[in-house]
Amino acid sequence: MSNKKLFGLYLHVPYCKAKCRYCDFYSAPGARGVPQAYVDALLRELAKNTRRPDTVYFGGGTPALLSPAQVEMLLRACDPLPGAEITLEANPDVVTQETLNGFRAAGVTRISFGVQSADDTQLRRLGRTHTAAGASAALAMAQKAGFAEICGDIMLALSYYSNAEFDATLALLKNGGCTHISAYLLKIEPGTAFAKYPPDGLPTPDEAADFYLYAVRRLEQEGYRQYEISNFARPGHEGRHNLLYWNCCDYLGLGPAAHSCLDALRSYWPGDVQGFIAGTVQPQPEGDCTAEDFLLMQLRLRTGLNLPQYAARGGQLTAAQRAFMRQCVAHGYAVWQDDTFALTPEGLVVQNAILEELI
Template identity: 65%
Template sequence: MSLGLYLHIPYCFSKCRYCDFYSAPGQRGVPTQYVDALLRELARFAPEAPLHPDTIYFGGGTPSLLSPADAARLIAAAAPAPGAEITLEANPETVTEQTLCGFREAGVNRISFGVQSARDSQLKTLGRPHTARQARAAFAAARRAGFTNISGDIMLALPHYTQAEFDETLELIAEGGATHISAYLLKIEPDSAFGRHPPEGLPSPDEAADFYLYAVEHLEHHGYRQYEISNFAKPGYEGRHNLIYWDCGDYLGLGPAAHSCMGGRRFYYLADTEAFLNGKAAPVMDGGCGAEDYLILQLRLRKGLDLAAYKARYGKEFSTAQLAFVKNCVKSGYATFDGSTLALTPAGLIVQNSILAELL
């Protein structure tokens, strides 16, 4: 079975207004002490032999604030399996061709840029520190550094949003050479700056749904096939790390607020960087991963839920009532079902929570 390793880098220049991820703003780099703490925790889980993960994912925060030398230390200690996918999230304003060459030499083979919008006024509203010009330059620098697996993020249904803004952002990312695109709706999180002071001009839920369906259609037209609710890829460039999550595989997350699931058991680190640095943040157990989790995560994927695999893995079968509900979903255009696989359509993915509430 595949193993994914997630390394949380909580440091960033400034907190984006929509962000509720655990991060420490006001930083211009990642302290060596923090890298040492990650290495210490890696050794905790692999005291005798390396883990040889199939994927490594540097997430944040802003992982591109790492020095390439520190990224190399972490990758070497993890001793990834041959052909492993090694992803680094990057903010466009934090990279140069030199640092990108350094990350590539360190072993990073997939770079993911947080673009969000091609309009500088919108980026300012979101609290993003980069400009569209910097985003274009980052893609070009990544290609020159030898990256062939490049992802870009698009945020949909932003304040005063239009289809034209989506088109401009897609053009920037596609022309930048992206092989993968994450496109997701803005969600107002209570613990974010937007949660405390919502921006004006937010689309209604129906308008947001229309933007999502427009995005799915146009990404497909540009060769980015939807394989998950918010993820689209050129053939062969699907994100392998996140697929481990959605297939309920084993993953180890290291860093404050990082979550793991190993052998069906969940655990996490407390959201406390100071405790993590000082070695006082032992993982906290958090129950198990079971049939409900599998159903929820599989229905995020366009390939859907294979009922035979569901039964083989958990001994579960759909009841008569569940099958009747599935039939109604198909009739309404929210799902496809051939008797063996249940898959949600883009329209069904919009109302996924309601469908899951009925199925569960």
């Protein structure tokens, strides 16, 4: 059993009460909870794992549809290391004081709520099934359950958006005890309800960029330091599991549409929940984790790309790339810090364009 390298486990729980209009994640109807047959399938696959994880992440879907007993069963099978970060995603309207107490007792250390907005009209437009008052109540219950790590999501640049809506949502999360906030721009993904019926009142790309930069400033003012393009935390409360992804460490994903990267080899499970339960589908190879992947991931982080580490993975910058990077610095899109090239918030706004030039 190897504990020499950081290792994370991701358990995908695809069940949802309802499909949000912007969501393109793999999901399945789950108003009555998570079938025990699905939990048994996860247990079957966990039994094949020989490494103890530093982090465990229950993602979805809506993992809070699991019962506390099911979470306890799965965590026992995960056998995390002492002090491991154990995260569970939740929708505010599917938790109760009893279930939150149960999740905490089962070993969950970090609860993450998809709040998105403090405006009820906006929530209905998004297809969310909770209200702002319900989100506030869920955060209060999480604090009462003893969670020291509480996370909240904010969506930016929504229909008819304003800085005032962002401020109200930030206040709701801050007052609810959030130590970590994810703030990200709405993206209309193919195959979603929003792709078929685009919402009215969406901001222009320039307006969306202004909302993003406003959010970065306000979050910093309230003590949430940006450490990744969409993630902000009080110092010491950064998400350890997602940092494994961005630092190209090892992680094993289980469940339909879950991805893994082990020893620099990527794989994924087909999006087939019934096939996963039956054991008739298996992970498919997805290619190597390359130096280019490392560059892409590291430039999501405010700490940036360390060139000696990039070189150790086989990466080599051309003269044209270095010249372009110097231009980014000159225009305020990036900074050099010793041997590290890091994007500023203004650079993160146009990250895709920068990466297209660099790759």
